[in-house]
Amino acid sequence: MTAVLLETRGLCKNFGALEVAREVGIRLEAGARHALIGPNGAGKTTLVNLLTGLLRPSRGRVLLRGEDVTHLTQAGRVKRGIARTFQINQLFRGLTVLENVYIAVAERMGVASSMIRPAGRRRDVIDQALRLLETLKLADDAGRRVAELPYGRQRLVEIAIALGLEPRVLLLDEPAAGVPGAESHIILDAIAALPDEIGVLIIEHDMDLVFRFAQQITVMVSGEIFAEGTPTEIAANRDVRAVYLGSAAADG
Amino acid sequence: MTPPGFAAAQALAARHRFKWWEVLPWVAAIAAFFLFPTYLSFGTQVLITILFALSLDLVMGYAGIVTLGHAAFFGAGAYTVGILALHFGWNEPLSGLVAAAVVAGAIGFVSGVVLLRTQGLALLMVTLCTMALLEESANMGAAYTGGFDGMPGLEFAPIFGVFQFDPLFFRAQYLYALAVLLVCFVLVRALVYSPFGESLTGIRENVLRMHAVGAPVQRRLVVAYTISAALAGVAGAVFTQTTAFVNLSVLGLDRAAGVLIVLILGGYGRLYGAFVGAVAYMVLEHTLAKAYPTAWQLGIGIVLIVVALYARNGILGIAETLRGRLRMRRAS
Numbered sequence: 001m002t003a004v005l006l007e008t009r010g011l012c013k014n015f016g017a018l019e020v021a022r023e024v025g026i027r028l029e030a031g032a033r034h035a036l037i038g039p040n041g042a043g044k045t046t047l048v049n050l051l052t053g054l055l056r057p058s059r060g061r062v063l064l065r066g067e068d069v070t071h072l073t074q075a076g077r078v079k080r081g082i083a084r085t086f087q088i089n090q091l092f093r094g095l096t097v098l099e100n101v102y103i104a105v106a107e108r109m110g111v112a113s114s115m116i117r118p119a120g121r122r123r124d125v126i127d128q129a130l131r132l133l134e135t136l137k138l139a140d141d142a143g144r145r146v147a148e149l150p151y152g153r154q155r156l157v158e159i160a161i162a163l164g165l166e167p168r169v170l171l172l173d174e175p176a177a178g179v180p181g182a183e184s185h186i187i188l189d190a191i192a193a194l195p196d197e198i199g200v201l202i203i204e205h206d207m208d209l210v211f212r213f214a215q216q217i218t219v220m221v222s223g224e225i226f227a228e229g230t231p232t233e234i235a236a237n238r239d240v241r242a243v244y245l246g247s248a249a250a251d252g
Numbered sequence: 253m254t255p256p257g258f259a260a261a262q263a264l265a266a267r268h269r270f271k272w273w274e275v276l277p278w279v280a281a282i283a284a285f286f287l288f289p290t291y292l293s294f295g296t297q298v299l300i301t302i303l304f305a306l307s308l309d310l311v312m313g314y315a316g317i318v319t320l321g322h323a324a325f326f327g328a329g330a331y332t333v334g335i336l337a338l339h340f341g342w343n344e345p346l347s348g349l350v351a352a353a354v355v356a357g358a359i360g361f362v363s364g365v366v367l368l369r370t371q372g373l374a375l376l377m378v379t380l381c382t383m384a385l386l387e388e389s390a391n392m393g394a395a396y397t398g399g400f401d402g403m404p405g406l407e408f409a410p411i412f413g414v415f416q417f418d419p420l421f422f423r424a425q426y427l428y429a430l431a432v433l434l435v436c437f438v439l440v441r442a443l444v445y446s447p448f449g450e451s452l453t454g455i456r457e458n459v460l461r462m463h464a465v466g467a468p469v470q471r472r473l474v475v476a477y478t479i480s481a482a483l484a485g486v487a488g489a490v491f492t493q494t495t496a497f498v499n500l501s502v503l504g505l506d507r508a509a510g511v512l513i514v515l516i517l518g519g520y521g522r523l524y525g526a527f528v529g530a531v532a533y534m535v536l537e538h539t540l541a542k543a544y545p546t547a548w549q550l551g552i553g554i555v556l557i558v559v560a561l562y563a564r565n566g567i568l569g570i571a572e573t574l575r576g577r578l579r580m581r582r583a584s
């Protein structure tokens with residue numbers, strides 16, 4: 001039996017009259033490769049926001065390794081090992097790639113409040129950030145301002161910042177969204193190379209990627225969990241094909 | 253062969269080191285002392301404005317907190333040393349600076365805890381209102397503050413018990429202001445190059461992401477705001493001590509807007525923008541006011557519009573662009 005890493009119970013969220021999450025119960029296991037799919041507006045990003053504490057649920061609970069974290073701040077959850085990337089880049093655009101990752105690493109190492117020693121003297125932070133950039137093949141861009149990078153590489157920085165937090169759980173919100181086809185392989189390679197021990201929840205529209213990467217798939221429709229299962233089960237599920245795959249295919 | 257990323261790591265590791273040109277402002281300030289002995293009163297005002305702008309740069313340029321009420325802290329410091337000197341006989345200058353920093357810092361902390369929950373326009377309004385509140389308190393608490401007339405003719409003890417403030421030529425005042433500025437500058441410089449400063453920059457660049465990497469954003473902002481308020485308080489205290497008076501002008505919107513203009517003109521988030529901006533603004537103001545006593549504000553306004561339209565990063569931004577072009581040309 002594998003350990004449950006992250007779990008929600010009866011999670012609900014309303015924006016006014018709009019129910020964006022309705023009794024959502026999802027389980028992510030240690031080392032999982034879990035995909036969350038569903039049409040636009042299904043509530044996938046909202047679920048990530050609820051898991052990370054960016055949003056508060058109207059009802060229900062979020063458990064991390066059995067601990068109730070529903071009322072913890074984002075910072076508290078990051079400390080316990082939850083990290084995420086954003087569907088739309090949220091980077092420190094005016095700073096270099098190295099600085100972007102430095103900020104995350106310094107935060108994790110607990111040195112980010114230090115006021116006297118120069119940031120540049122923290123060789124440990126710089127070295128860790130650099131090593132991370134190397135594994136993501138971003139080291140050549142370390143000195144460039146993020147705003148100057150091609151979009152695909154900016155998406156890699158998104159992932160680098162999250163990995164700088166050394167998470168137990170990584171929530172990837174459409175990591176390849178907006179990346180031109182020719183560049184998308186760099187994102188896919190990075191995802192494929194993620195350390196085994198991290199539990200990964202990935203929101204993704206590219207079905208090839210989902211079926212290649214995921215061991216477990218959850219389908220969300222209109223704020224509800226519509227189906228769950230292995231890729232083979234989901235592929236064979238007629239309702240899913242009708243509701244989601246069908247419409248996605250129709251969308252082109 | 254050097255590994256990829258090495259250059260970037262070296263650049264980050266060397267960022268805080270002093271560069272040769274950083275000595276220039278101080279050399280210039282000393283040179284001005286000897287070259288313009290009759291302008292030292294004006295020079296003292298410039299130094300005070302630099303310190304005030306520097307304090308603003310910490311919150312606005314680095315942490316990205318846009319405030320219209322920073323004179324609240326300048327005024328708090330100015331009134332603190334004035335009241336202490338007039339009513340409590342506490343006229344020793346250096347301990348007066350400490351008192352001013354503590355009072356202004358405390359006001360910064362309390363108001364920061366409340367108002368840094370807001371952002372953008374709302375924040376602008378609350379900072380403005382906080383300042384107006386203090387101004388009105390100073391106006392109404394006439395028994396202590398002298399109300400509308402303020403407190404003229406204050407007397408302060410010699411610095412270190414030796415150097416007497418000089419009512420005619422402002423020599424001691426100028427050097428005193430310069431020394432205080434130097435100490436505060438070294439502090440601010442260390443702060444912005446520290447991991448704390450880096451995280452403030454992160455907050456400015458992307459608050460959402462800062463939360464997502466687990467930063468206690470609110471706490472960092474309050475700390476930065478408090479330090480900035482304390483520094484502004486020191487600037488205000490030096491103002492009162494060197495001019496020997498204090499009145500409501502230290503707390504007004506004019507002063508708050510003025511320092512904002514100084515910083516934008518010089519270039520914010522750049523440490524030296526405060527220096528360049530203060531000198532440029534005040535020299536411009538001085539010369540224009542002499543040449544066109546009635547219409548000088550028009551000239552300032554035009555300069556500002558030009559800066560806002562064509563040089564978003566102020567005078568230092570222009571210098572950076574030129575230097576970048578020069579390098580490109582040399583490289584090609």
Ligand SMILES: Nc1ncnc2c1ncn2[C@@H]1O[C@H](COP(=O)(O)OP(=O)(O)O)[C@@H](O)[C@H]1O
Nearest residue numbers: 015018020038039040041042043044045046047
């Ligand atoms: N802050 C918000 N306020 C109001 N409605 C929102 C907000 N965030 C998302 N929504 C709405 O909630 C629904 C789900 O959004 P989202 O979680 O982004 O879906 P997905 O990521 O699956 O495409 C959408 O209809 C969206 O318009």
Ligand SMILES: [Mg+2]
Nearest residue numbers: 044045046087
């Ligand atoms: Mg989404």
